[in-house]
Amino acid sequence: MELRYTILDPTKNITILVTTPVPRDMQPRVAAELLQRERDVEQVGFAEGLAAGTPRLQMMGGEFCGNATMSMAAWLPRDMPVGESRTLTLPVSGAPGPVSCQVTRIDGCFIGTVSMPLPERIDTLSLPVCGVTQSLPVVFLPGICHVIVPVEMVSRARAEETLRSWGDLLPGEAMGLLLLEEDQMAFTPLVYVKPTDSCVWEHGCGSGSVSIGAWLTAVRGTNQCVSLRQPGGVIQVVTQTEASGRLSALTITGTVLIGKTKTANILL
Secondary structure (H helix, E strand, O other): OEEEEEEEEEOOOOEEEEOOOOOHHHHHHHHHHHHHHOOOOOEEEEEEOOOOOOOEEEEOOOOOOHHHHHHHHHHOOOOOOOOOEEEEEEOEOOOOOOEEEEEEEEOOEEEEEEEOOOOOEEEEEEEEEOOEEEEEEEEEEOOEEEEEEEOOOOOHHHHHHHHHHOOOOOOOOEEEEEEEEHHHOEEEEEEEEOOOOEEEEOOOOHHHHHHHHHHHHHHHOOOOEEEEEEOOEEEEEEEEEOOOOOEEEEEEEEEEEEEEEEEEEOOO
């Protein structure tokens, strides 16, 4: 099968967007093959419905991804003039409804803002970390959950082993371990996607950024506008709450570079 795909760079969270139709049940295998071929890539999404004019983003494990959503939102109007903005609504895997996105083309890249799905809940769970049970905040988003771990609690060398050990303890097809330096407003995201058995240190993570923003809102009891540093750059998170304190809106803002378009022949 000959596939056409584009490589995109949202905050260095390098993403493949496959634009050739691929049957849903074959997507995890195709994604795993592309991850092997493109060593710098961290995740794969599939642009569905293009021929019918009803674009939809399906991620490789059926998870939700804010950076990939931002990437496809930039790719769709990629030929618009510099200085122009577009607002579009995009159905995305893992999200309970279409996701609102705004993109602006500037010289050399796009600036994108995505209205992210709200967390289903934020819990404190007892989870094993290097043989010791720890109480950790877990943010459950549609399609993915993230565990927020203080950076001093686990080394990078033990983080993948730790995250994989939670596979049977946490629901869903994707989960993340976020090594947080709260005093620096910085974190490093490790994401595990079960269907592709891929565990990747990501350079930037939109859903991880939202998880930290939502958790900070709950802990501090106020709306947050924070710029979260990650290995690939900065993602801004803005939260809004109702008078009751209930979280009502979450957005992330970042940049997207559109890279090369390639083809690959893959045996299915």
